[in-house]
Amino acid sequence: MIQESVSAGTRPGQHFRNFSVRLSPTPRGARLARLLTAEQLRSWGKPVDPAGQIVAELAANAVTHGRVPGRDFRLTLYVIANTLRIEVTDTAGDRPPRPGRPGPDAESESGRGLLLVEALADRWGWAPELRPRKTVWAEVVLPPDDVQGRHGS
Known part of the structure; x- marks a missing residue:
């Protein structure tokens, strides 16, 4: 189920946009999350990166660990205004996200996704939801629309 809405904000020219979709907890669902994010951001006239990379990591975590x-x-x-908030909610609320701190010779890639999210996002965190869910979120401050228009042409 896909939901999208756009409504006027509290200040002139400010809009609130949102998009929500439920996806299967499979590698295909994680890939679809990234592709749908890219398409949605393009339709809103917003930059795809770093949001696309953040969604890829959070969706992969939801599929792998959640x-x-x-x-x-x-x-x-x-x-909302110039902030993009990304939320990925899974049904493993008993497993909080933990960024890995692998050493330089670590063979496992596990845990590095949240380190990437931490590096790419302006803020990130997680919150428990109604049992048994949890939501991992990240926020990215977007460039003002007039700057995007000049660089995107």
């Missing part, structure tokens, strides 16, 4: 068979994960994007 997967409960038969339960979807949800991707939600919000744009």
Whole structure:
């Protein structure tokens, strides 16, 4: 199920936009999350990166660490003024996200996704939801629309 809405904000010219979709907790669902994010941001006239990379990592984590068979994960994007908020909600609320701190000779890639999110996002965190869910979120400050228009042409 895909939901999208756009509404006027509290200040002239300010808009609130959101997009939400439930996806299967599979590698295909994680890829679809990234592709849908890119398409949605383009349709809103917003830059795809770093948001696309952040969604890829959070969706991969939801599929790898937050997967409960038969339960979807949800991707939600919000744009309020110049901030994009990305939320990925999974059904493994008993497993909080933990950024890995692998050493230089570590063979495992596990845990590095949240380090990447930490590096790319302006803010990130997580919150428990109604049992058994949790939401991992990240926020990216977007360039003003007039700057995007000059560079995007």
